[in-house]
Structures are given as structure tokens and as C-alpha cells.
Amino acid sequence: MATCFITQPIHPDAVAHLNGAGIATCYASRATMEVAAAEIGDAEAVITRDLGFDEAAIRAAPNLRLIACHGSGTNRIAVAAAAARGIWVTNAPNTNSRSVAELTMGLILAAARRIPVADRAVRDGQWDFRYAAGGIELAGKTLGLIGFGAIARHVAVMAGAGFGMRVMAWSPNVPDAIFAQAGVMRADGVEALLRSADVVSLHRPADAAGAAPIDAAALALLKPGALLVNTSRGTAIDGAALVAALRAGTLAGAALDVLAQEPPPAHDPVLSAPGLVLTPHLGGATDEALRRTAMLCARQVVDALAGRAPAHRVQASGA
Known part of the structure; x- marks a missing residue:
């Protein structure tokens, strides 16, 4: 069974969507990049919020195929390093x-x-x-x-x-x-x-x-x-x-x-x-926006792991 690693909590409907598609989910024990790198293991996909996902974390994930950004900005994700590995990077524009x-x-x-x-x-x-x-x-x-x-x-x-x-x-x-x-x-x-x-x-x-x-x-x-x-x-x-x-x-x-x-x-x-x-970066932190954003991330994870190109790619995969 494929696994999606989640760096920070997301809306439970998105977790249910992933599980319903046959994708296991696991959360980082703490929202730090060091913990993410140590715990991602063999996961094929990751959903990350404002933590991002850096080059060291990418190197620690040998099976990674997709990094899904829970939001529109991907500035905290090592996009170039992901592209070099043929890993999709997606975002979730206009959901919040x-x-x-x-x-x-x-x-x-x-x-x-x-x-x-x-x-x-x-x-x-x-x-x-x-x-x-x-x-x-x-x-x-x-x-x-x-x-x-x-x-x-x-x-x-x-x-x-x-x-x-x-x-x-x-x-x-x-x-x-x-x-x-x-x-x-x-x-x-x-x-x-x-x-x-x-x-x-x-x-x-x-x-x-x-x-x-x-x-x-x-x-x-x-x-x-x-x-x-x-x-x-x-x-x-x-x-x-x-x-x-x-x-x-x-x-x-x-x-x-x-x-x-x-x-x-x-x-x-x-x-x-x-x-x-x-205020503590809560612009998109309404229940409605969090659900829309998480659901779009989950759908893109399902697409990528099924071999379909996800809709909101921020760079072309080498795969």
C-alpha cells in the first residue's frame, strides 16, 4: 500500500479521501524539518503546510513521487531539488x-x-x-x-x-x-x-x-x-x-x-x-478553506500515485 506522509494536521475529510483510495497516511511526530527527514521513510507522497520540504528531506525519501503544498506558495519547498529527482511539486491555488x-x-x-x-x-x-x-x-x-x-x-x-x-x-x-x-x-x-x-x-x-x-x-x-x-x-x-x-x-x-x-x-x-x-498566519485557517485546500492536495496525491499528472504542478516532473 502506498503511503502519504503529512507534516502538519490537515482536514480529516482529506485523510479519509486518501484512505478511501487505498493510500495509507502517517503524520510527523513534530512539525520540524529534521523530524520530517527522519520519519518520511518509504512514503511516496508528502503533504506539507507552512513547514515546507527542504533538500535534506527530499534526499531522505528514496520513494518520493509527489510533494503537495497545502496552499499556493511553494517558496519553502526545494522545487529544483525535487525536479532533479523527477518528483512532482504541486500547490493548491485559490482554495483559501x-x-x-x-x-x-x-x-x-x-x-x-x-x-x-x-x-x-x-x-x-x-x-x-x-x-x-x-x-x-x-x-x-x-x-x-x-x-x-x-x-x-x-x-x-x-x-x-x-x-x-x-x-x-x-x-x-x-x-x-x-x-x-x-x-x-x-x-x-x-x-x-x-x-x-x-x-x-x-x-x-x-x-x-x-x-x-x-x-x-x-x-x-x-x-x-x-x-x-x-x-x-x-x-x-x-x-x-x-x-x-x-x-x-x-x-x-x-x-x-x-x-x-x-x-x-x-x-x-x-x-x-x-x-x-x-495574527498568527491564519488567513486561510477557516474550516471551509482548510477543507478545500486539503481536498485538492489529496486529489492530486491520488492522481500522482495512480500515474496521472496532477492538475496544479509548479514544475514539470522528470518521471
Whole structure:
């Protein structure tokens, strides 16, 4: 019986699907790359979430035929090493787009209305915080989207139709027709977007070309009182520059679902930055999205182990 090794928990329906197809499943005892390399053994397939799968783990798996990424980004998988061995690498695009977009809007609201600070104030007996909250209304404000893929397009609809925001976006690869269809203004470049937007939300994948990280120079282009939200990749923002801008008050607030190092070390200055809302990379962690993502991974494992080419390959197999 073929075996699929799973580095981190996935939706039980996907495990049942694999078992129903005659594929045994086993979980890593701990979600570390060292444990994955030590325990993968003779498994023919692996499903991995944000742990990824590195070259050492690939070398430790002599029978491996497929690495299925539980999500769209494969930046933590040694794709080239897999290709050299003739191992498929697949991803699960657009299965969590709606959930990430909904969290994006939640983070925008949390930063705009200072919801986490207000919550703490009530618990600390500071009911009069409402007189000094200093929140902003989103209606009529400009939302700038850096990237205009599936997630950003969901956000554009929610922000525009739902909150009355003006929406603009920058993406070098999306056709003009998509912008026109969405009713979203196309920014001439990232700098133009940063200067115009009241709220900036990042949606570029880790391997996308053409946009430098948001650093001190980029942050200086933002309007006074602007908000910055990131649900894409932790490396998209210079963390030290962000903390400095928040402490200086040149940036009114920010909200991050992703960090350059996850989890962050206890001494990371980002943990004590004022006006910063943090969530633990849970954009796609709704039951609906987790099921869609895991089921797509499972179906691709079944296809690959049955000799069929899986649908969402990120590189051609040499097999």
C-alpha cells in the first residue's frame, strides 16, 4: 500500500479521501524539518503546510513521487531539488482566497478602529477610551492593493461595494480588462499607489518579480495617518522600518498576518510596536478553506500515485 506522509494536521475529510483510495497516511511526530527527514521513510507522497520540504528531506525519501503544498506558495519547498529527482511539486491555488480576503478586511477594520486596543481598555476598566480612540471611517477612503490576484480581487469587491472605498491596485501582470471589469483603477506604479492610498494592503506572492519590499523609503511615501496591512508574505515588509514608522507616528497603524520569522522570537521589536495588530498566519485557517485546500492536495496525491499528472504542478516532473 502506498503511503502519504503529512507534516502538519490537515482536514480529516482529506485523510479519509486518501484512505478511501487505498493510500495509507502517517503524520510527523513534530512539525520540524529534521523530524520530517527522519520519519518520511518509504512514503511516496508528502503533504506539507507552512513547514515546507527542504533538500535534506527530499534526499531522505528514496520513494518520493509527489510533494503537495497545502496552499499556493511553494517558496519553502526545494522545487529544483525535487525536479532533479523527477518528483512532482504541486500547490493548491485559490482554495483559501476568500478566507484570506475576509481576514484582510477584518485587519483593516481592526487597525482603522483600534479594536484590539479598545478590547484591552474595556478589560482594564478604561471605558472612557472611546473618547480618545481616534479611529477612522473607511467610506470614501482610498484602498491601494499591491498585487491584484484572486485574494486582492475579493478584497476590492468587499471594500468597494461593502464599505464605499475607492480602490486602486498595482500589478504588472494582470490585463487591463481585469481592472476594468472589477471597476478598480490601475496605479501607474507602486510609488504612485503609496502616495495616493489611505490604506495599503499587500497581496504579492513571495516569488513575484517587480516589487521591492516595503522599506523605510517606501513607508516615507505614505500619507500621514495611513494604514498598512499584510496578508501575503512576511518578507514583503522591512520589519525594522515598520516598527520605526509606527513609533515615530508617521504611520497611523498596521496589521500583519505574516512575519519574516514565524513564530517571532520573544525579543522581536514588532511585538511591542504601537498601533500594530498581529495574527498568527491564519488567513486561510477557516474550516471551509482548510477543507478545500486539503481536498485538492489529496486529489492530486491520488492522481500522482495512480500515474496521472496532477492538475496544479509548479514544475514539470522528470518521471
